[in-house]
Amino acid sequence: MVEKGNSRSRGSYRTAGVPVSTLLTFFAHLLFIAITTLLLVWLLQFRDGLSFTSTKLFNLHPFFMIIGFVLISGEAIMAFTTIPAKRRTRKYFHMFLHSIGLGSSIVGLFAIFKFQHDTGKSNLLTLHSWIGISTVSLYALLYIVSLLVFFFPGAQNWRRARLAPWHVLYGIAVFFMGIVSAETGLIQKFIALGLQKGQEALIVNFTGLLLLLFGISIGLVVLLPVSYY
Amino acid sequence: MVEKGNSRSRGSYRTAGVPVSTLLTFFAHLLFIAITTLLLVWLLQFRDGLSFTSTKLFNLHPFFMIIGFVLISGEAIMAFTTIPAKRRTRKYFHMFLHSIGLGSSIVGLFAIFKFQHDTGKSNLLTLHSWIGISTVSLYALLYIVSLLVFFFPGAQNWRRARLAPWHVLYGIAVFFMGIVSAETGLIQKFIALGLQKGQEALIVNFTGLLLLLFGISIGLVVLLPVSYY
Numbered sequence: 001m002v003e004k005g006n007s008r009s010r011g012s013y014r015t016a017g018v019p020v021s022t023l024l025t026f027f028a029h030l031l032f033i034a035i036t037t038l039l040l041v042w043l044l045q046f047r048d049g050l051s052f053t054s055t056k057l058f059n060l061h062p063f064f065m066i067i068g069f070v071l072i073s074g075e076a077i078m079a080f081t082t083i084p085a086k087r088r089t090r091k092y093f094h095m096f097l098h099s100i101g102l103g104s105s106i107v108g109l110f111a112i113f114k115f116q117h118d119t120g121k122s123n124l125l126t127l128h129s130w131i132g133i134s135t136v137s138l139y140a141l142l143y144i145v146s147l148l149v150f151f152f153p154g155a156q157n158w159r160r161a162r163l164a165p166w167h168v169l170y171g172i173a174v175f176f177m178g179i180v181s182a183e184t185g186l187i188q189k190f191i192a193l194g195l196q197k198g199q200e201a202l203i204v205n206f207t208g209l210l211l212l213l214f215g216i217s218i219g220l221v222v223l224l225p226v227s228y229y
Numbered sequence: 230m231v232e233k234g235n236s237r238s239r240g241s242y243r244t245a246g247v248p249v250s251t252l253l254t255f256f257a258h259l260l261f262i263a264i265t266t267l268l269l270v271w272l273l274q275f276r277d278g279l280s281f282t283s284t285k286l287f288n289l290h291p292f293f294m295i296i297g298f299v300l301i302s303g304e305a306i307m308a309f310t311t312i313p314a315k316r317r318t319r320k321y322f323h324m325f326l327h328s329i330g331l332g333s334s335i336v337g338l339f340a341i342f343k344f345q346h347d348t349g350k351s352n353l354l355t356l357h358s359w360i361g362i363s364t365v366s367l368y369a370l371l372y373i374v375s376l377l378v379f380f381f382p383g384a385q386n387w388r389r390a391r392l393a394p395w396h397v398l399y400g401i402a403v404f405f406m407g408i409v410s411a412e413t414g415l416i417q418k419f420i421a422l423g424l425q426k427g428q429e430a431l432i433v434n435f436t437g438l439l440l441l442l443f444g445i446s447i448g449l450v451v452l453l454p455v456s457y458y
Contacts, residue, residue, distance in 0.1 A: 122425070122426075125425055125426065125430065126416060126419060126420070126434070127412065127415060127416045127419060127433070127434045127437040127438070128416055130434055130437075130438055131412070131437070131438065131441060134438075169449060169452065169453070172448075172452075173445045173448070173449070176405065176444075176445065176448070177441065177445075179409070180408070180409055180412050180441060183356065183360070183409050183412065183413050184412050184413060184416045184437075186356060187355060187356045187357055187413045187416055187417050188416055188420055190355060190356060191355070191417055191420040191421060192420060196351070196354055197351075197354065201354065204356070205355070205356045205359055208356040208359075208360070208413075209356070209359055209360065209363075212360060212406065212409060215405075216402045216405065216406075219401075219402070219405070220398060220402070223398065223401075223452065224398070
């Protein structure tokens with residue numbers, strides 16, 4: 001298996017001497033900050049804030065799903081190839097961030113199911129909910145299988161090497177589904193709130209737009225070194 | 230540059246002797262047929278049908294965008310690596326399908342702008358419209374630049390070889406944006422129509438779900454051979 005992280009500078013993608021993946025990683029971190037800020041402004045200033053009490057319970061759903069799940073799992077994906085550390089360190093940090101991602105996705109699901117239950121609404125009617133629940137299920141499955149194969153008890157080396165590329169591709173596909181879930185969720189809320197023009201509409205739309213750029217950046221960070229070494 | 234199409238069987242991804250990319254291509258074609266069928270049932274049976282007259286004008290938007298743009302450009306992407314023909318033939322067919330994709334996206338945009346104008350609605354308020362118009366613009370840009378670089382007048386060979394991987398990555402990113410545009414559009418219409426349960430709701434949701442699988446299949450078809458030869 002190709003050792004990705006340390007051979008990064010050999011990639012054919014360079015702009016003025018700097019590997020493009022370094023620029024993309026930096027850009028993705030900036031997007032992480034921007035999206036988190038926008039989302040917090042939206043939830044705290046326009047949507048009553050965050051709490052486990054029933055009126056504000058809904059707000060925990062986008063909070064945990066977008067920041068805790070999508071953004072942090074994106075950082076987890078990048079961490080494996082971009083952190084300047086030994087393979088073992090990178091691997092553990094990758095798992096640590098994905099653990100936060102998985103935990104957040106479960107809290108996020110709990111929040112929305114409890115909110116729907118408390119307000120007497122039906123669950124799982126929209127495309128957002130279908131894609132969302134598939135994403136979290138596939139993510140949890142990947143997490144568990146990966147833990148067994150790559151950590152405890154851990155498979156034989158040749159088997160791990162053989163499974164690694166599948167892990168990457170499956171992971172990218174699930175991350176891609178996470179982005180689609182978030183985008184469909186944002187627009188669903190946008191229409192349900194009857195937003196048109198104005199500050200809140202712009203905040204929601206810009207969150208979605210930056211999230212799309214975040215997804216593309218992460219995809220490129222992962223695909224660049226794997227594809228062209 | 231690696232000659233992808235003919236060395237496909239050397240890929241490390243095989244299931245019972247059949248390259249996984251062959252199975253995925255077959256699966257993607259099936260999804261093409263299923264999505265087209267669902268969408269036509271939706272537009273013809275539930276939504277008054279297709280026509281350039283004002284009440285049915287809206288329906289041309291999903292028709293041209295999903296079938297003409299997203300599905301056909303997906304086929305165009307696969308065509309380059311999967312058609313059992315000479316490189317030159319694959320390249321021309323790739324361009325031919327993308328020409329249909331570009332034409333469709335322009336007609337699809339025209340349909341929705343004219344519909345909004347005729348019904349006195351504002352344009353470009355939602356995340357769907359923002360992502361959608363960005364997608365079509367970036368797609369048109371890629372089409373024109375690719376035509377100049379790879380067809381007429383055509384750049385020098387070493388320059389084409391150098392630009393080819395960028396063309397692939399940029400193309401995947403735009404295709405990914407096309408999928409997100411379609412998903413956000415479907416859910417926006419779903420909420421605006423007030424759909425809940427029932428046949429029409431299921432048809433719209435399944436169209437979205439299959440479209441997501443189509444996107445993932447195409448992504449894998451392109452990424453598998455490039456990544457692991």
